[in-house]
Amino acid sequence: MIAITLSEKEAIKRRFPDVHIARTMKQDSKRHHYYMVEERGPVRYLNELRGLVDPGERRRDRKKGPRGYRKGV
Numbered sequence: 001m002i003a004i005t006l007s008e009k010e011a012i013k014r015r016f017p018d019v020h021i022a023r024t025m026k027q028d029s030k031r032h033h034y035y036m037v038e039e040r041g042p043v044r045y046l047n048e049l050r051g052l053v054d055p056g057e058r059r060r061d062r063k064k065g066p067r068g069y070r071k072g073v
Contacts, residue, residue, distance in 0.1 A: 001035040008049055009034045016042045 001022070004012070009021055019042045025031040036042060047053045 002038060002043065002046065004034045004036050004046065006034065008046060009036070011049055012036065012042055012045060015045055 004021070012019060013021065016039075019039060020037045022035045024033045024035070036046070044053070
């Protein structure tokens with residue numbers, strides 16, 4: 001589980017509506033925290049939101065498939 005903020009939670013839910021995000025301390029509204037499961041797509045998007053990875057960088061770092069290099073990448 002990864003700790004996330006409320007704004008990150010809202011952005012992730014917009015892009016990945018089925019991702020599981022848990023909220024702690026539901027009874028006391030000022031003491032809650034959000035945690036997200038570690039799934040590949042949502043974690044990559046979270047890293048983009050936090051500025052840890054540029055949106056285009058993940059395409060360049062990805063290993064090339066059996067068809068080789070694509071034009072324009």
